[in-house]
Structures are given as structure tokens and as C-alpha cells.
Amino acid sequence: MKQVKTLNGKVLTKSVAGGGCGECQTSCQSACKTSCTVANQKCENIK
Amino acid sequence: MVHCFTWEGTHIVVDVYSGAVHIMEPAAYALTEYYAAHGWEDTPPQETVLAELNAFAPQDLAQAYEELKELVEQGLLFTPDAYAEIAKNYHNQPVVKALCIHIAHDCNLRCAYCFADEGAFGGTRELMPEEVGKAAIDFVIARSGNRRNIEIDFFGGEPLMNFDVVKSTVAYARSREQETGKRFRFTITTNGMLLTDDIMEYINENMVNVVLSIDGRKEVNDRVRCRVDGSGSYDKIVPKFQKLAESRGQDNYYVRGTFTRHNLDFAQDVLHLADLGFKQTSVEPVVAPFDVDYALQYEDIPKIYEQYDILAKEYIRRRKEGKGFNFFHFMVDLDQGPCVYKRLSGCGSGSEYLAVAPNGDIYPCHQFVGNEEFRMGNVLKQEEPFRRDISETFASCNVYSKPACRDCWAKFYCSGGCPANAQQFNGDLNKPYDLGCELQRKRIECAIAIKAALAEEEE
Ligand code: SF4
Ligand code: SF4
Numbered sequence: 001m002k003q004v005k006t007l008n009g010k011v012l013t014k015s016v017a018g019g020g021c022g023e024c025q026t027s028c029q030s031a032c033k034t035s036c037t038v039a040n041q042k043c044e045n046i047k
Numbered sequence: 048m049v050h051c052f053t054w055e056g057t058h059i060v061v062d063v064y065s066g067a068v069h070i071m072e073p074a075a076y077a078l079t080e081y082y083a084a085h086g087w088e089d090t091p092p093q094e095t096v097l098a099e100l101n102a103f104a105p106q107d108l109a110q111a112y113e114e115l116k117e118l119v120e121q122g123l124l125f126t127p128d129a130y131a132e133i134a135k136n137y138h139n140q141p142v143v144k145a146l147c148i149h150i151a152h153d154c155n156l157r158c159a160y161c162f163a164d165e166g167a168f169g170g171t172r173e174l175m176p177e178e179v180g181k182a183a184i185d186f187v188i189a190r191s192g193n194r195r196n197i198e199i200d201f202f203g204g205e206p207l208m209n210f211d212v213v214k215s216t217v218a219y220a221r222s223r224e225q226e227t228g229k230r231f232r233f234t235i236t237t238n239g240m241l242l243t244d245d246i247m248e249y250i251n252e253n254m255v256n257v258v259l260s261i262d263g264r265k266e267v268n269d270r271v272r273c274r275v276d277g278s279g280s281y282d283k284i285v286p287k288f289q290k291l292a293e294s295r296g297q298d299n300y301y302v303r304g305t306f307t308r309h310n311l312d313f314a315q316d317v318l319h320l321a322d323l324g325f326k327q328t329s330v331e332p333v334v335a336p337f338d339v340d341y342a343l344q345y346e347d348i349p350k351i352y353e354q355y356d357i358l359a360k361e362y363i364r365r366r367k368e369g370k371g372f373n374f375f376h377f378m379v380d381l382d383q384g385p386c387v388y389k390r391l392s393g394c395g396s397g398s399e400y401l402a403v404a405p406n407g408d409i410y411p412c413h414q415f416v417g418n419e420e421f422r423m424g425n426v427l428k429q430e431e432p433f434r435r436d437i438s439e440t441f442a443s444c445n446v447y448s449k450p451a452c453r454d455c456w457a458k459f460y461c462s463g464g465c466p467a468n469a470q471q472f473n474g475d476l477n478k479p480y481d482l483g484c485e486l487q488r489k490r491i492e493c494a495i496a497i498k499a500a501l502a503e504e505e506e
Binding site: 001002003004005006007008009010011012013015016018019020022023024025026027028041042043044 | 064065066067068069070071072074075107110111114115118121122123126129130133137142144145194195196198380381382383384385386387388389390393394395396399400412413459462465498499502
């Protein structure tokens with residue numbers, strides 16, 4: 001039986017190349033606004 | 048760095064620096080934990096390893112090793128940290144890309160936990176004059192550099208108490224889009240009390256997102272979110288929110304609430320919102336000094352974790368039945384998501400993101416409004432020096448400048464927490480509010496576990 005199932009690839013490693021264009025949304029992580037946790041944000045360059 | 052955790056019997060390994068996530072059988076999981084503690088070895092498990100992991104069949108361990116080895120070679124496991132240098136050299140451009148406009152420092156509710164001092168922000172009740180709204184737009188255009196997208200959030204207090212100025216500010220911004228090549232995106236937060244059909248229509252036409260404040264079950268909501276006369280707001284706002292959510296196609300909005308020590312069983316509040324038909328929900332832990340009665344305490348952590356687990360299980364169940372909804376903190380994009388640069392420092396307060404008070408004063412973010420020490424300038428007084436030093440201090444914060452984050456497995460999901468909370472609790476922008484971190488990590492575990500559970504289902 002296969003011991004490991006990989007859910008996703010090396011997303012972070014690959015994302016370095018783009019250099020960070022800065023067009024993405026700002027995120028607020030506090031408890032008073034709802035744009036927190038960056039991991040669910042979208043990159044503006046992926047449509 | 049790896050993070051190993053087990054959720055409902057599923058063994059999950061997060062490879063922090065590549066972003067890869069693996070689901071493992073017990074032997075592979077145990078072996079991964081072993082190497083995480085002792086360091087990776089380029090030779091198959093020797094006697095000592097086999098002896099320590101003698102609960103597993105040697106052939107399972109041998110196979111697991113081969114699979115792990117392949118992952119290591121592919122850069123998907125025990126990936127070394129390649130970002131510390133990037134973080135050191137990476138300095139956010141001094142470009143403002145988002146403003147929080149405090150259109151009204153007044154409120155028609157008296158929510159007990161309001162960080163904004165029930166709309167007054169420690170000062171007097173005040174509505175933003177039209178010319179301040181316009182000056183804020185001029186200010187952000189002037190400071191946004193080459194950036195095309197500019198976000199404007201109308202915040203309060205209760206923004207609908209000064210809705211004419213919301214409209215005039217939007218109109219003014221739109222009128223400057225062409226000439227400046229900028230594109231404005233507006234959002235608004237409201238408690239719903241003053242929502243009318245006309246306002247809903249306006250919001251649907253002009254706002255890319257709207258945040259609707261409600262805490263959940265009626266008794267929970269009305270205990271805290273009450274009117275000036277002490278009566279609750281639930282009955283008045285629910286039908287309006289339902290209508291608005293439907294009219295937006297159940298997308299591009301959030302019903303958002305806060306849970307406190309008074310409703311530690313908050314999973315029920317989230318599910319209540321889902322039962323009301325809302326597809327986009329968010330309920331977040333209150334942030335309050337430890338000495339107030341509704342503040343969360345360390346001893347509440349096990350109860351809160353249990354609630355996140357209950358919620359995650361129900362979340363998966365409803366998804367599988369085709370009755371799913373979104374809970375903001377459980378949404379994580381494992382395949383894509385933002386780039387490393389974004390993940391190094393999440394919120395952008397003080398540099399990319401600023402807040403403007405009704406009188407035009409500029410602060411690092413909405414949480415700092417009214418805190419004189421952090422006043423950075425005023426949009427009406429262009430001649431006054433802008434406190435670039437404050438901006439620099441905020442811009443230099445990232446997950447590598449914060450010792451706690453540097454060692455934290457969740458850093459590329461969380462991006463370093465809320466600097467305002469860090470300042471409030473520890474007097475140091477680089478020292479995150481630890482109780483918040485404990486909850487953040489739990490939520491991220493749940494979010495990843497949900498992905499794993501739904502991926503298993505797809506097979
Ligand atoms: S400092 Fe905190 S409240 Fe302010 S924008 Fe950042 S995450 Fe949000
Ligand atoms: S959870 Fe806390 S320690 Fe971890 S990255 Fe977020 S703020 Fe930093």
C-alpha cells in the first residue's frame with residue numbers, strides 16, 4: 001500500500017520566481033475585519 | 048521544518064518551506080516524526096530507527112522511507128528555508144494601496160465589546176465631512192505609485208450613518224479613475240440597522256464586498272449587539288441581511304460575528320448563520336484585555352479547539368451532502384494562494400494600508416485610530432510632514448522579524464498575525480498576541496484537514 005499521498009506541490013518554492021507584483025488585495029488579520037489569513041487570498045495574476 | 052498532526056485519525060504532514068501537504072499512513076507518519084526530531088538521513092532506516100519504531104513492520108518502514116526519500120529529492124519534504132534572506136532584503140515599497148475610511152465615528156448600536164468605543168474611538172462622535180473623503184482619495188492616488196488597484200473600505204462606527212458621504216466619496220474616486228489609470232474597489236462594513244432597498248441596490252452596484260455584522264443565534268447576538276435602548280438587533284437585521292445576500296447571488300459578502308467567553312459554543316452560532324441561508328460566514332474570536340468578563344482566557348483553549356473540530360466535521364458533512372457553506376477561517380488555497388512575498392508580511396498596516404479618521408487624521412490601520420502616538424499625518428494638511436518613520440517601522444515587520452513567527456509552522460498561512468494586537472498586548476509590533484496564535488494555528492490545522500478529507504472523498 002502506498003504510504004504517502006501528496007495533496008499539492010511546492011507552491012511556495014515556485015512562487016518566489018514572480019518577485020511579488022504587489023497588486024493583490026491587502027489583508028487584515030484582526031478580529032474586527034474579515035479579510036484575515038493570507039492563505040485564502042487570491043493572486044491577481046491567476047485568472 | 049515540518050508540522051505533523053493527526054485529525055480524526057488522518058495523519059497530516061505540512062512541509063513548511065515548500066508549502067506541500069501530505070497525508071500519511073501510520074508508518075510513514077511515524078518515520079517523518081522521527082526524522083523531524085533527529086534530522087533527515089540519506090540512508091534507509093538502520094537498527095536504531097527500526098528499534099524505536101518497532102510497532103511497525105520493517106517492510107512498511109522500508110517502503111515509507113523510499114517514498115519519503117523521493118519527496119525529499121523533489122523538494123516536497125524537509126525543504127530547507129530559502130526565504131530568510133528574501134525577507135531581509137525585501138522592503139515593501141512605500142506605496143499605499145488600501146485605505147480604511149472612517150466615514151462615521153458614531154453608531155446606532157452599543158455593542159459591549161466594540162473596540163471602537165461604540166463608534167466614538169475614544170473621541171467625540173463625529174461624521175466625516177465630504178471634503179475629507181475627497182482628500183483621502185487624492186491622498187491615496189498620490190501615494191499609490193504604479194499600483195493600479197486601490198481598495199477603499201468604508202468603516203466606522205456605522206458607515207450608513209453618513210451614507211451621503213460614502214456616495215460622494217465613491218463618485219469622486221470614480222471621476223478620477225480614467226485620468227489617473229487607477230481602479231478603485233470599494234467595500235463596506237455595516238451593522239444593518241439602516242439598510243434599505245435603495246442602499247442595498249447602491250451597495251450591489253458599487254461595492255465588491257460587504258461585511259454584515261451579526262454574531263449568530265438571537266440570544267448571543269442580542270446579548271452584545273444591542274440598541275441604545277438596550278433591545279437587541281437580531282430581528283431587525285436578519286431579514287435585511289438575507290435579502291442582501293440573496294441579491295448578491297450569495298457571493299462577495301460576509302456575515303461576520305465575534306465570539307466571546309459568553310458563547311464559547313460558537314460552532315452553533317456559525318451553523319446558525321449557515322442555517323439562515325448564508326453561504327459566506329465568518330465568526331472570529333474577540334480580542335480583549337484579559338481582565339474584562341467576556342475576554343477569552345488561556346483556560347478556554349481546549350473548549351475553543353473542540354468547537355473548531357465540531358465545526359470542521361459538520362462543515363465537511365454539509366459539503367459532502369452538497370449543502371456546503373464557506374467559513375472564512377477554513378478557507379485555504381493549497382494549490383495556489385498568494386506568493387511568498389505576500390505571505391512574509393500579511394496585513395500591510397502602516398505602509399500599504401492606512402486608516403483615515405473623520406477629521407482627516409491618518410493612522411496605521413483602523414485599530415490604531417485615535418492613538419496619538421501613531422498619528423501619521425492628515426489628508427487635509429498636505430504641508431504637515433508625513434510620519435514616514437512610522438511607515439518604515441511597520442514595513443519592516445515580517446514573519447522573520449518576529450521571533451515567535453520565525454519558529455512557527457503556520458507562518459506562511461498566517462503571515463505574522465495582527466500588529467495592532469501585538470502592540471496592544473505586548474507593546475511591541477514584533478511580538479504577536481500569543482493566545483490569538485494558539486487559535487490561529489488550530490484553525491489552520493482544521494482548514495488543511497478539511498482539504499484532506501474532501502480530497503479523500505473525491506477519490
Ligand atoms: S494591524 Fe491588525 S487590525 Fe490592523 S490591518 Fe493589520 S491585521 Fe488588521
Ligand atoms: S500564528 Fe502567531 S507565531 Fe505563528 S505566524 Fe501567526 S502570528 Fe506568528
